[in-house]
Amino acid sequence: MKKYFLDVGGHKGETLEEVLKPKYLFDEVHCFEPIAECCDYIREKFSPYIESGKLFVQQFGLADFDGEQLLYGDKEGGASLFSDKVDIDTSLTASCTFINASTFIEEHVSDGDLTIMKLNCEGGEALILKSLLDSGSINKLSNIMVDFDIRKIPSRSRDENELVQKMTDIGYKSYTTPKDSMIGLTHQDRINFWLSNLPFAEQFMQVSTDQKLLSLLPFSLRRKIQKTKKRHQKRQLAKNVS
Incomplete structure (x- = not known):
């Protein structure tokens, strides 16, 4: 059994500051961050963990598709795939790479592994959960902390309730929220x-x-x-x- 921590929405490594402490026994920590400048910052700050083979900085985001897409906003305030998110500057954009969340899980996580995921990606969590639910890959995750920023996006106002209902329907209870x-x-x-x-x-x-x-x-x-x-x-x- 391998032990994974998946930091989805790594920003500048705020979560890594905690989960890379010696008291945590994760075999691998994967940090997903599509913005190049943030990845460069993380690589420099946490280089010993990268060199040891414990930390993997994935310069792409997770979603329910594969390909390039614009992020709206800036690296300081948190950028979003959705231009109608309430607190972003849509004049600032960056083209970033995304891969299907289920593809990553199926390729890296085996049945019986202990895998914990933190989802804080400015609305992208809805696309990730959709992918995991549609494929069944969500059952490989031991626990998910999900910050439903999708509620801040008027065009996707129903997504949170629909995703929670889908998790209820399949009996997946291993998730929690910041509140x-x-x-x-x-x-x-x-x-x-x-x-x-x-x-x-x-x-x-x-x-x-x-x-x-x-x-x-x-x-x-x-x-x-x-x-x-x-x-x-x-x-x-x-x-x-x-």
Whole structure:
């Protein structure tokens, strides 16, 4: 069994900052980022992990098609395949490469592998989920964190509900959303909270004694504790600034 982490929407490696820490036991981390400048930044910043064969920087996006397509917006704010996304500058475009998500999964992931996917790609998550659902490849994924930015795209307003319904129809329950599981002061804190609270966390990370004890509590209580910790950290930061 191999252990994979798929960072879909790598941007400038914010998620890599967490999942490449020694406590995570992933055999391979694949970072998907179609914008060349972001990939160059990631390659420079995380070069030791690339050289060791743990990190693979994939300079393409995942979707439900193969080919070139325009991204709208810029590399700083997050670019989208959809020109009507509410918070992008459509005067900024870049032609980028995309491959079908199911093709990648079928070629790289075997039945029985442990594979975790983070989807944060400015609406592209809808195309990726559609591909995975249509092919059945979604069943190879142990857990998906999906940020439904598609709700910010007027022309695709129905996609989220339709995709959730499709996952319900086939009995796929191994997904979560940022509202439910991404809790913490920093992005790295939020990624850690999501991953460390998965029921099979000990299969891919070193879980501390405190985390093991917390795992005995109902998840709703763990969320409340994490939110309280976040508020405390904010207060401490405010005191330090003042």
